[in-house]
Amino acid sequence: MPLRDHHAAEARKLTESSIDRSAATRPGAAATSLAGGEPEYVIWGSDEESAPKRQMLATLGAVELEYAALRSGIALVDTAYRAVIRCSGDDAIDLLNRLTTRKLEDLPVNGVRSTFLLERTGRILSDFNVVRTESNLLIDVDCSDVPAVMSEIDRLVFSEDIQLELDEDLYTIEMHGPEAHEVLAACSIEMPEVGSSIAGAVGAKPVRCVRGDLLGVPGLRIQASREDIPAIWETLHGRGKAVASKCRTAGWYAVNIARVEAASPWWHIDFGPTNLPHETGVLRSRVDFDKGCYTGQEIVARMEHLGNPKQILRRIVVSDERLPIAGGQILGGDDGALGNPIGVITSSAPSPMRGNQAVAMGMVKWSAASPGESVTLFADGEEVMGILEEIEETS
Numbered sequence: 001m002p003l004r005d006h007h008a009a010e011a012r013k014l015t016e017s018s019i020d021r022s023a024a025t026r027p028g029a030a031a032t033s034l035a036g037g038e039p040e041y042v043i044w045g046s047d048e049e050s051a052p053k054r055q056m057l058a059t060l061g062a063v064e065l066e067y068a069a070l071r072s073g074i075a076l077v078d079t080a081y082r083a084v085i086r087c088s089g090d091d092a093i094d095l096l097n098r099l100t101t102r103k104l105e106d107l108p109v110n111g112v113r114s115t116f117l118l119e120r121t122g123r124i125l126s127d128f129n130v131v132r133t134e135s136n137l138l139i140d141v142d143c144s145d146v147p148a149v150m151s152e153i154d155r156l157v158f159s160e161d162i163q164l165e166l167d168e169d170l171y172t173i174e175m176h177g178p179e180a181h182e183v184l185a186a187c188s189i190e191m192p193e194v195g196s197s198i199a200g201a202v203g204a205k206p207v208r209c210v211r212g213d214l215l216g217v218p219g220l221r222i223q224a225s226r227e228d229i230p231a232i233w234e235t236l237h238g239r240g241k242a243v244a245s246k247c248r249t250a251g252w253y254a255v256n257i258a259r260v261e262a263a264s265p266w267w268h269i270d271f272g273p274t275n276l277p278h279e280t281g282v283l284r285s286r287v288d289f290d291k292g293c294y295t296g297q298e299i300v301a302r303m304e305h306l307g308n309p310k311q312i313l314r315r316i317v318v319s320d321e322r323l324p325i326a327g328g329q330i331l332g333g334d335d336g337a338l339g340n341p342i343g344v345i346t347s348s349a350p351s352p353m354r355g356n357q358a359v360a361m362g363m364v365k366w367s368a369a370s371p372g373e374s375v376t377l378f379a380d381g382e383e384v385m386g387i388l389e390e391i392e393e394t395s
Contacts, residue, residue: 001055002171002229003078007039010249011060042252044081045144054080054143059251066254067352071217073246074177076236077255082172083143084223085150088136091160096130096137099156099294101277101287107132110197112210116286117149122276122299125152127267127286129221131197131210140172140210140221142268156295171226175236176219176258179244184209184220186239191218203235215255216262260349260359263315263391270313270346270361278303279363281313281391308366311343315389318358322379324348324386331376332368342368345377364388 039060045053057078059066069075087096097104102115109132117126126149128141141149150164175183181191189200189209197210205228210221224232240247263281265271271280277287277300289304303309318324330343343364351359360377368375371390376383 001078001080002226003057003080003173003233004039006230006233007057007060007078007249011039014060014062040251044252056080057249057251059253060249063251063253063257064352066248066250067257069246069248070176070215070250070254070258071352072178073248074175074179074183074240074244075248075250075254076233076240077174077176077250078233079172079174079221081143082221083141083146084167084170084172085139085141085146086136086165086167087139087153087162088165089160089162092137092162093132095153095157095160095162096139098292099153100130101291101294101297101300102130103288103291104130109134110192110199112195112197112212114282114286116277117152118277118294118296118300120295122296122303124267124271124273124275124277124280125149127282129210129212131208133199133208138167138170138208138223140223144268169226170223171229173222173224173229173233174220175222175240176215176217176250176255177244177246178217179240180218180220182243183236183240183247186243187235192220202232205232205235207232214262214264215258216264217258256347257349257352260347260361261351261353263359263361263389265313265361265391266347271363275363276300276303276309278309279312281361282393285393311363311365312369313346313361313391314343314364314369314371315391316345316360316362316375316377316386317354317389318348318360318377318379319385319387321350321356321358322382322384323350323358324360324377324379324384328378330362330364330386332373339376342375358384360386361391 040058041055042058044056100115102113112131114129116124119125126145131138184191187202192198192211194211199208207224213219265281277283324345328345329341332339332342343362345362348360350356373388375386377386
């Protein structure tokens with residue numbers, strides 16, 4: 001991790017300085033203390049033993065302040081779990097267009113599209129972004145999916161002119177917040193539109209900024225040389241503190257609160273390799289139904305025109321602050337009576353924007369998943385009520 005020393009330095013700086021917590025004050029806010037000047041990390045990767053795993057910063061110690069910067073200023077996130085596969089050659093875009101669920105043949109230079117790569121059964125092999133540059137395609141993917149994605153593409157290459165390479169040098173960080181455009185402007189970079197990217201420089205270091213508003217605020221995925229990342233990180237922090245009301249590093253805990261609050265489903269958390277596209281809550285932003293053949297298309301088309309999935313991801317607004325835990329059962333009920341299991345919680349978090357009321361997402365049986373339906377959940381062994389809502393897709 002090229003930024004590990006920076007995490008440690010920032011954590012020490014936080015413990016050595018007097019922290020004004022008033023900026024994060026809100027009804028029901030959780031009290032979080034600093035963790036003794038040491039960053040906290042979590043392991044990121046799929047459950048398969050052979051899948052690559054990486055450490056991801058969880059927090060520098062003040063989750064509520066990291067969240068507050070994300071929501072009202074600028075938050076920088078070390079996304080060590082992302083990887084980039086370079087795909088080049090005369091037939092690269094044609095082959096990927098034939099393999100994935102989105103139209104890529106008309107993807108313009110600097111364009112970005114999110115897409116699924118499916119198995120023949122229609123189940124999801126990977127969920128990734130394709131970024132088109134002047135010279136090649138960048139497949140922005142979860143690090144644990146790299147072997148499967150490269151193997152699947154290689155398997156379907158016959159005489160096509162296409163080269164695949166895991167770009168070990170390219171590293172990804174993110175910047176989220178309503179004042180992100182101010183930081184980019186301070187670096188003489190124009191804020192790209194959602195679904196596009198732009199090349200520029202931060203402190204004379206080349207970067208590519210990819211727009212994706214996944215946390216309910218403007219968001220950017222910034223790709224650059226691993227060697228340049230520490231300097232870019234410091235420059236963005238400096239520019240952010242100069243132009244934004246709040247600017248700080250945010251870890252996974254704050255990011256997770258924001259993305260559950262925004263009902264933004266994540267691959268390998270809310271849906272995974274056992275799911276079909278229609279179950280994910282992100283179908284319309286991942287599948288073009290008017291494109292040509294791709295692996296698994298027959299299953300997807302049949303589901304779209306002839307039936308419904310067995311289950312679907314729903315947002316759940318909990319009745320109070322009690323927090324159901326991922327993996328917990330969702331029960332259906334009749335007039336408040338305890339009912340049968342109808343699903344499983346996939347994510348949950350307190351929602352500061354709702355006064356710390358709990359929100360969640362869960363995979364629910366289609367027959368019981370009507371928006372507005374009441375469900376019963378469990379938090380600390382106690383029953384708690386929730387209301388199902390449809391997930392509004394984001395880009």
